[in-house]
Amino acid sequence: WKDILSIKSKKDRPKQMLFLSVDGMKLLLASIPTDNIAGRRDLAMIALLYDSAARVNELINLRPCDLHLGHPAYIVLRGKGNKNRSVPLQDNEVNLLKRYIQENQLDRQELQTEPLFRNRNGSKLTGAGVTYLLMKYVTSAHAVNPELVPKSLSPHSLRHSKAMHLLQAGVNLVYIRDILGHSSIIATEI
Numbered sequence: 001w002k003d004i005l006s007i008k009s010k011k012d013r014p015k016q017m018l019f020l021s022v023d024g025m026k027l028l029l030a031s032i033p034t035d036n037i038a039g040r041r042d043l044a045m046i047a048l049l050y051d052s053a054a055r056v057n058e059l060i061n062l063r064p065c066d067l068h069l070g071h072p073a074y075i076v077l078r079g080k081g082n083k084n085r086s087v088p089l090q091d092n093e094v095n096l097l098k099r100y101i102q103e104n105q106l107d108r109q110e111l112q113t114e115p116l117f118r119n120r121n122g123s124k125l126t127g128a129g130v131t132y133l134l135m136k137y138v139t140s141a142h143a144v145n146p147e148l149v150p151k152s153l154s155p156h157s158l159r160h161s162k163a164m165h166l167l168q169a170g171v172n173l174v175y176i177r178d179i180l181g182h183s184s185i186i187a188t189e190i
Contacts, residue, residue: 017190019160024141024148025050031141037103038120042133044093044100045117049130049155051093052077053162053180056127056155064101065112069094079181087179130155163188 020028029047033039049059058077066076073089089097101107106116115124134155141149159180166176177188 017160018150018153018157019164020153020157021148022165024145025158025161025165027145027148028137028141028153031137031144040096040100040103041117042137044096045125045130046134046137046158047093047096048075048089049134050158050162051090052087053159054087055079055159056130059155060115060117060125060127060130062116063113064106064116067097067101067116069098069101077181083181085178085181127155134158 029043029050032043032046034043045059048054048062049056052059052075054062054077058079061078062075068074068076069089073091073094074086075089076084076086078084105111106114117125117130119125119129131154134153138149138151138153142151163176163180166179167173173185173188177185180188182188
């Protein structure tokens with residue numbers, strides 16, 4: 001048994017990080033219909049997932065009181081280890097969120113600590129629910145242009161996409177680390 005334990009395990013190559021180009025992200029968001037309330041929720045949610053580079057758990061645990069939509073707009077995300085971080089929001093995302101909040105009457109005081117995004121039954125969305133909704137739009141965007149949007153995409157890929165777009169725009173790695181909520185810059189460099 002000692003001989004067996006002394007055999008070194010083979011290291012697997014790390015998986016390739018999957019992310020969308022800026023055009024791929026635009027196509028994905030454009031594939032979400034806004035002619036119904038569910039589509040408008042999905043657009044606000046998926047755009048926020050990208051814009052804030054949030055983990056799916058951070059997104060589903062968001063409450064209306066975590067949004068600060070005045071100028072400058074930002075959200076407070078509770079990440080790993082229950083650490084909070086503030087992430088700035090773009091104007092387009094702020095407009096989507098304001099419309100979503102107004103349409104769903106989430107600006108009422110008694111709803112400030114309720115989940116921001118809910119499923120059809122009124123319950124808090126799950127990670128699997130967010131993945132299901134995202135894949136619905138990934139499939140339609142992939143049908144339009146398979147070169148820009150791969151066949152399969154996870155919510156975490158939107159986080160990678162945001163990080164890569166910031167890096168390509170010349171944003172300092174330290175700022176990207178802070179937006180992603182990494183405790184070490186080594187994780188961000190990967």
